[in-house]
Amino acid sequence: MKDLFSNNNIQPAESPSVGGNSAAKDKLETLRKQLHEHNYNYYVLSQPTISDIDFDALMQQLAELEKEYPEFYDPNSPTMRVGSDINKNFVQVQHRYPMLSLQNTYTEEEIADFFNRVKRSLNEDFEIVCELKFDGTSISLVYENARLSQAITRGDGKQGDDVTANVRTVRNIPLVLKGDNIPGYVEVRGEILMPWSVFEELNREREVQEEPLFANPRNAASGTLKMQDSKVVAARKLESSVYYLMGERLPSDSHFENMELARKWGLNVSATMKKCCSLEEVFEFLKYWDVARKSLSVATDGVVLKVDSLSQQRNLGSTSKFPRWAIAYKFNAEKALTRLESVTYQVGRTGAVTPVANLEPVLLSGTTVKRASLYNEDAILALDLHIGDRVYVEKGGEIIPKITGVDKEAR
DSSP states (O other), X not given: OOBSOSOTTOXXXXXXXXXXXXXXXXXXXXXXXXXXXXXXXXXXXXXXXXXXXXXXXXXXXXXXXXXXXXXXXXXXXXXXSOOOOOOTTSOEEEOSSOOOOOOEEOSHHHHHHHHHHHHHHHOSOOOEEEEEEEXXXXXXXXEETTEEEEEEEOTTSSEEEBXXXXXXXXXXSOXXXXXXXXXXXXXXXXXXXXXXXXXXXXXXXXXXXXXXXXXXXXXXXXXHXXXXXXXXXXXXXXXXXXXXXEOSSOSOSBHHHXXXXXXXXXXXXXXXXXXXXXXXXXXXXXXXXXXXXXXXXXXXXXXXXXXXXHHHHHHHOBOSSOBTTEEEEEOOOOEEEXXXXXXXXXXXXXXXXXXXXXXXXXXXXXXXXXXXXXXXXXXXXHHTOBTTOEEEEEOSSOSSXXXXXXXXXXX
């Protein structure tokens, strides 16, 4: 089989074993550097180079090493921070309430562990609200006296970019709330989304113009929200879905009831929310939506589980990164096995070169896949790809399939 690169000196970085304090320190620094770079690619460039699962695995590896070697503590470690999407072209604004991330899980066993931890900590009855996790870019909408006064990106969790002018163009975000029991000050947390139909049309236009394609609707929404021209943002037909209220005078102690009120105020709240009293109900919700989500008009990559009672949420508290009263369950990505026939390189109008894998046609997520993104040369090297390889192709929330692995035993 033919190597994709003739320079034999170029090799993907390997993971050295940790045999002592010196090796441990080197490994920690390597992991931190890798994760900082992946965070930058994801949040700032909107061009992720690894999957969420691979990112979480690296983060877990780093967290375990930091626990084992506390003498190498670093306050700027990726484990201490939420990834940042701050852009120097926008004014940075402090969040009144931190915008934390969510801990990800991938199995029912991990969901059961979360449920049992909450049960032990509270030592009283509780309910769980299950919500679809829409795959967009996070936003905090500030309403004062029922009027939208500010819209702030997640940023680093403590401060974010003021994108109010762009958010005002999102048609299903009300500029003025209507109805009763609206607090004088309330922050509405949600996602800015790009519907599949809009995303596909945008990528068709970019392909004609020989511009790099967006990998998925999340990256397209994030990139759009950071544009300088609000007229272009408006033309991209972004949508919103809100999932949490924050404030000192919220109408109810029930998260579920607050979201029902938010819907009456004119905010877009998903109708798929369900209050569950048992693990069995939670698992039924996960099983149903793992299939039903494929017919939705927007991308979703999982389910968020939240303790319903706000007072119980306060009792459970948070770590520096995650609330202890909520967790995200990620759906498994759909995969297929096919053959890599060739690699071509697309050159965009800006001169950016993007490698594209040409594949033996294979059916994936109801469509025939013939090409997959390889992102860049580093991704090819990391996968150790050869022409003729049997490769695993994944389409987890990505309209553009990507190669995630190689069946090396088939060589």
